[in-house]
Amino acid sequence: MSDSTAIAHGTAEAHHEHPPYQRHHFETIAQQNDATNFAMWLFLLTEIMFFGGLFTAYLIYRNWYYPAFVQGSHQLQIGWGTANTAVLITSSFTMAMGVWSAEMRKKGALVLCLVLTFTLGLVFLGIKTIEYSEKIEKHHVPGFHYSVQSFVDPASDPEVYNEYHDKPLALDMARHTELYFFLYFAMTGMHALHMIIGIAILGFMIFRARAGAYTTGHVTFVENFGLYWHFVDIVWIFLFPLLYLINRHPLAH
Amino acid sequence: MAHDIPHEQHFHDPANVTNPEHAEHHIVLPLEYSFVFGTLLLCTALTVFAATRDLGVFNPIVALAIACFKGVIVILFFMHVKYQSNLIKMTVGAGFFTFLVLITMTLSDYISRAWGLW
Amino acid sequence: MSHISPIIWQFLVKWMTNFALFPPEASKIAPQMDALYFFMVLVSLVGLTIVILLITSFSILYSKKRHPVAVQIEGSTLLEATWTIIPLGLFLVMFVWGALLYFRIYTPPANAMNIYVVGKQWMWKAEHPGGQHEINALHVPTGRPIQLTIISQDVFHSFSIPAFRVKREAIPGRYTSVWFEATTPGTYHLFCTQYCGTDHSHMIGDVVVLTPEDYKKWLDGSTSGSSLAQNGERLFASLSCAACHNTRPDARGPSLANVYGSRLTLSSGQQITADDAYLREAILNPSQHITQGYAPIMPTYQGQISEEGVIDLVEYIKNLDSDYRVQQTTASTTLLPEGEGNTTKAPVAPGANQRAPQGMVKQ
C-alpha cells in the first residue's frame, strides 16, 4: 500500500494485473486518474462559487462607496502586495515543476520543488502577517475598535498622506471604509486559510515524496494538489488588483 | 510492477470505447512552464505600473483584463487545461459561467434600484 | 360523545357562516388582483383535470387486464411541442398580466395622500401628515388614493392588508412604498407577514376604512397638536440645519425650498429626483448626495435621529415651498462661527479613536 493516496486508498485487493495503487472498483488506472482529476476540478468549482459570494459583495460595495474603497486601499502597501504576488506566482511555478518532476520520476527534484513551494507559501503568510499586524495597530480591523481617523483626517497618517495626499472623507463615507476592510480581511483571510491548508498538505507530501511515494508512476495526488495550489494562486491574482490597485495614481481623483 | 515508462499504457477505455471525455496524459515541459512563469511576473509588473497611471475608467478594466489573462494562462498551462479533455474544459467553463450568473443577476437588481448609488 | 357533537355542530355552523374562498374586496386593486387570481385558478383546474383525466382513462383503458401487452412508443415531437408551447404561452400571459398588476400596486399616483408607517418589533406605527399617530391601526378614507411610505426600525417586517390585496415589506434603512384606494368602509385585518421574532403573530392590527366625512371627524378627534411638518421644523431648528441650509448668498448648503420633487444634479454628475428616499439618504449619508456646487461638509445624522425624526424632517422639507419658515428658524438659532466648514477638516471632528456606532441596537 505504499502507493496509496489520500484521496484514493482503501481495500486494495490483490489484483495481479493492476498496479497496487489502483482501487478495486476502477477498471483501469487511466479511469481512476481521470476520475480523481475530474473530482478535483469539481471541487475547485465549489471553491469558485464560495469565493463568488465574496466577490459579489465586493463589487456591490465598491460601487456604492468608491471613495471609501479608494482610501481604504491606500492603506495597503503596494510593495508588500506586489512582493506577495511574485512569491505566490513563483510558488505556483515551483509546484508546476514539482508535477513535472513527479511525472519524470525525479525524486530529488520533486522533493526540492515541494520544499521550495512550502517555503514560498510560508513567506507569503509571513508577509500577510506583517500586513495584518499593521492593520491591527492602526485599528483597521472591522468590529474591533475600528477607527476612521486615517480617513477623516488623512494628515494624521503621514506615511500614506505624503504619498497620496488624500482629501478627508466625510464621516459617513469614512465609516464605510470599515466595509472595505471587512472585505479585505474576509477575502485575504479566506485565501490565507486555503494557503494554510495547502501548506499543511505540502508538508505531508514532502514527507511522502522523500519515501518515494509519487515517483513510481502514480502522480495523481501531486497533480491534483497542484490544481488546488494553482487555484489559490488565481484567487490571489484577482484579489491583488481588486484590493490593492483600486486607484493608485496620486493626485488624480 | 511492469510500469517502467510512465503513462505509456494504452488500456481500453472502460466507459466507452471512444470516450471523448478521456484525453491522453500530456506532460508539459519545464521550458513551457518557465515561459508562463516569466509572462506572469511581467504581467504583475505591468499591472502595478498601469495602476500608477491615470487611465480614468480604464484603470479597473486594464487591471481586471491583466488579471484575467494571468488567470487564463495559469489555468491553461500550470493546470494543464490546454491538454485536457473537453469535459474538463467545459467544467472550468461551467464554473466561471455560474460565477458570472451570480454576479450579473445580483447586480441586475442593484444597478436598477431607484435608490442605487450607481 | 354527547358533548362532542355540539362542538362539531358549532364548528360547522361557524364555518358555513364564515366560509369564504377569498377575502373581501375592499380596494380598487382587489377585483383586478382577483381577476388574475381566478384566471390562474381556472388554468390550474383545467391543467389538473387534463392530467387526472389522462391518468385515470389510461389506467382504465390500458390496465394489464384489458391490455396485456404494451405497445412501445418512442415519443412524439408534435405532442411534446404542444405541451411545451401551450403552457409557455399561458405562463407568459400570466407573467405580463402579473407584471402589469405589480407595477400598478407599487407605483403610487402623484395625487396620493401620504401616510408614513414605521414597523418595529412588534408594532406598527402609522403617522398621518397632520400628526395623528396610531399604533397597530390605520384609518383611511374611501375614494382617495393613499400612499404608504414604509420603513422598519429594526428587522424586516411586512405590511399586509389582505382585503386590499396589497403587501409591502418594511425594510431597515430604506423607504418602500405601496398604495391603494379603499372602496368599502369597514374594519379589515392588518398583518405583519414577514417573520420578525418572538411576537411576530401579535404584530397585527386593524385597518379602518371610513367615509371621507367620518375620516375628517376622526382626524379632528385624534390630532396630537402638531403636524409632522411642525415636529420637523422643531427638529430642523434644534439640529441647527439652518446654519448651512439658509438662504444667504454665502450659504454652505443649498436652499431646501421646493427641493422636494425637483431634479437635482449631484456632485458626481448624476441626475436624481429628490423624493422621500433621497431626502432620507441625504440626511443620513450626505456625502454621496451632495448637490453640485456644494462642498461635502454636511455631517451625518446616522444614529442621531430616530426613524420618526427622519420622517418629521422629510415631511418638513417636503412642505417647504418658500424660504420664509427657514429664515424664521435661522433667526432663532445661533449660527456656527464664521469660517467653520471652510477648513479641510470635517465639520464634526471625530476623536482619535472615534468608533462608528455599533450596529443596530434594539430601541
Next chain:
Amino acid sequence: MSDTIVTLPDQSTARIPKMNYLTKENGLLSWLLTGDHKRIAILYLISISFFFFVGGSLAGLIRLELLTPQSDLMATDTYNKVFSMHGIIMVFFFLVPSVPATIGNFIIPMMIGAKDLALPKVNLLSWYLYVAAGILALYTMASGGVDTGWTFTTPLSTHYVNTHVLTTGMAVFIAGFSSIFTGLNFIVTIHKMRAPGMTWFRLPLFVWAHYAASILMVLGTPVLAIAIVLMALERTVGIGVFDPTKGGDPLLFQHLFWFYSHPAVYIMILPGMGVISEVISTFSRKRVFGYTAVAFSSVAIAVFGFFVWAHHMFIMGISNYAVLIFSLLTMLVAVPSAIKIFNWAFTLYKGSITFETPMLYAFGFMGLFTIGGMTGVFLGASGTDIHLTETYFIVAHFHFVMVGGMLMAFLSGIHFWWPKMTGRMYPEKISQLAAVVTFIGFNLTFFPQFILGTLGMPRRYASYPPEFQILNVFSTAGASVLGVGYLLPVLYLTWSLKYGEIAGNNPWQATGLEWQVQSPPLTENFPEIPIVDHEAYDYEWLERQKEKEVASVG
C-alpha cells in the same frame, strides 16, 4: 390474466443469496468504515428516517398549536423555535439528502454498471459530515433551539435574536458540505464509471435527474456556505456587510441565501422526478414517452434554476426591473416541469398498467406535483405574488411540491427498490393502504392551507384571527391521518426485513441493470462488468433475456 406483474421465486425453495453486501462482513465497525455505496446508502436511510420523524414530530406540534386561534399549547417563542427547527431539519437533513443519498447512492452505480461510486471514501465522509451536522442540530434543539426560521433572515438573525444561531448555522454549513460531496461523487461517477456501451442516451432517467441535481449541489451549495459564514461574522464581530446602519445591505444576504436555496428546491425535487420516471415506466411496461425530452427537461430545470432566485424577494425591495427579469425567467422554469408531467402521463398510453404500491405513490406524486407546480406560477407572477406570498398559500405550495412531490417520490422509490435493498417483499395490501392514506391525509392537511393563504393568514403565526380556525382544524385533522400514513411503512417495512417474502432478482420485471443481478446485490454489484447493448426501458430486450435464460436452463 393476473392484474399484477410481481413474479416471485418459489417461496419454498427460494433463499436469500448467502453472499451479499449485507453479509460480506459483520460487526458495527464493518459498517462504520465501509466504502460500499450500498452500505452507506443504508446508513443514510436510517439516519434520514430518524431526522424525518424528528422533523415530523415538530410538524405535529405546529399543527397541534394551530388547532386553536390562541397560542395556548406553547408560548410564541417556543412555537417560533418549533417551526424553525422543523424547517431546518426537514430541508437540510431530510429533503436535500433524501433520495440522492439513499436511493441514489444505492442504485446509481448499479444502474450505470459500476462497482461503486468513484470516490467511496468521500461518500463515507459525506455521511459522517451529515451525522456530525445532525448531532449539532439536535444539540442545538436540546439546548434551546433557534428561532430565526430556516431562512436565517438578516438582520433578525444577526442582531435581534438570542438563540443558537451560530451552532445551527454551523450545522447547516456542515450539512452543505455533505451534500456537495454527494453531488460531486455522482457527477464523477456518471461521467467516468459507466459500463462499456452505456452511452448518455442509454442512461435511465433516474441517472439524468441525479446528474442535474448534482450540478445544482456542487455549484449552489458553496454560496449558501459563504452566506452563512458572513452571517456568523456579522453576528459575532459586527462587520456591517448586512447592516444598513453601517452601509451594508440586508438584501444581499437574501440574494446569496436564495442563490442556493432556490436551486435547492430543484435539488430536492429532481431526484424525486427520477424515481417517478423509473416507476411509471416499469409498471406500465413501456419505455418513457419522449425519453430525450424528459432527460433534457431535467438539465433545463437545473440550468434555469440558477436564474430565478430573486422571485423569493419580489416584495422585499429589489428593483422593479429585476422583478420583471426574474418573474419572466420563473415562468420559463415552469415549462420543463409541465413537459415531464405530460410525458409521464403519455407513458401510460397503450401501456400495460399494474397498480403496485410504488405506482400508487407515483400517481399521487403526479397529481400533487401538478397542483404544487401550478400554484408556483401564482407566486412567480409578480402581481399575485404580492397578495399570496408570506401567507399559508406559499406554505401549502411548497408542501405540495416538497411533501406531496418529493416525499411521495421518496416513498415510491423506497417501495420500488426495497426488494433490491433487502431481498424481501413487503406486504402489498397494507402498503397500498398506506399510499392511499398518505394521499388522503396529505390533501386534507395542505389543501385548506391554500384557502387560508388566499384569505390572508400569514405564515409563522402562533396565534391567528378566530375566523381561520375551521380550516386549521381540518388541516390538523389531516396531519394526524398523514402521520398514520407515514408510520405504517416504518412498521411493515421493518416487519418485512425478517418475514417478508423472498423477492428474487427482479420482482417487478424491470429493465434497469440493477434488477439483473441478485437481491441483495454482491458487494461489488456485478460478478463481471456488464456490456450494455440496449436502451433504457427496453422491455423487449428483457423478454429476450428471459427466453435466453429459460433456454439455457432447459
